[in-house]
Amino acid sequence: MTALLEIKDLQAGYGASQVLFGLDLSMQAGEVATLLGRNGMGKSTLLRCLCGWMAPSSGRIVFCGQDITGWPADRIARLGLALVPEGRQVFPNLSVHEHLRAFAANRSGAAEPWTVERVYGLFPRLAERAGHLGQQLSGGEQQMLAIGRALVTNPRLLVLDEATEGLAPLVREEIWRCLDLLRAAGQTILVVDKYVQRLIRLADHHTVVERGRVAWAGSSAALAAEPELWHKHLGV
Template sequence: MSNETLSPQAVLRPPLLESTGLNAWYGTSHVLRGVDLMIREGETVALMGRNGMGKSTLLRSVLGHVKRRTGRVQIGGIDMSTARAHAIARRGLSYVPEGRGVFPNLSVRENLLLAGQPGVDGKQAWTFERVLNTFPRLKVRLSNGGAQLSGGEQQMLAIGRALMTNPVCLILDEATEGLAPKIVQEIWQVISTVRATGIAAIIVDRNYRTVLEHADRAIVLEKGQVVVEAAAADLLADSVLQQRYLGV
């Protein structure tokens, strides 16, 4: 979603999420090196790069999960650089981590209801019933524990749980990793549905062509730095850049 397609109001408002000069370390390893990131309301961004280039670290740093970091993080124009993870989540960022992170000993119903809350605007568009209608497979698994679900069902539950928080931005790390092709197709259909509602999103996925098809803009990391920032359609059409930064 370029500035040309954003509404004038969205362009004038502060970015939904913005990081400036973000650095992060794991021990002595300097993983992120001065990363700038900006997401506007309703925008879907594909976060891309080969394995080990810093994608998950960037997401976790923005969300306050990485302890050793420097730089600035703002949400809706409010400085959250020193805020803890729970405070950042309350600003409307909802995270589906790699590995899904469902509660294995809680039922599907409990996993969903535990997360239910109004959004930062006080509205609750994503209700328990709406999530079940979006993920019909979960309807027949309501009493099953998280550990009893297939990988695809766990991912559906993780996304459904994130939507129950009524986020302004949905962050998906490895959206379809390890899932059967049929389930992958269902997940992308849901992502399209969520995108159409105006919720912003940051998506990491190994299938870079598919994620580009579902994004407005692309950001590519290499060795912890942004090396490409472009419209998703432009990167999808550029085989040279794909091979240079994304090809195996």
């Protein structure tokens, strides 16, 4: 079976500082995978290369059967990759409804596409605040909007970078509930987060990054069976 995403021997850095040293990652369509590791280990650099914000020095990124290595971010997005960025990055002067309408598209040809109305069904709080500006929303509401904004592009791959960071526990659980529903619907998801116990319940496969290399990769069952690995590589 051909992988939806195949990252092979990726090397990248900033000037003379190399950050990634031959990193590999593979995902099948419909899979939920995680990228784990302490801060500064290379996760953000990998996402920057994947999303087209920086070009790797060597290696290949193949997405939807096309070599997208070094492609610009807008071209990768049109192919079907959507990012929920760290820090949410909603537009302060656009309303909730304007955010969702501006990004709505069905480039993947989904039979049951994510529409603005469907996002409101997933996050009723957004429907209640449809006329509110981005700057008027709470942190949790902004995170829901960032996820909804990505979903209405109907991505083949949804990438979430620290989507639960800084949220109250109840709001965090609402985000996890959303991801459970997306998984059940067959959405391919790559998650960067630190809540290992919750990620074990959500994901199929995990990749632990240490100093720009893959330190460990395996299933949720394997990760659950090695709590000492959490302490060694994740500090939890």
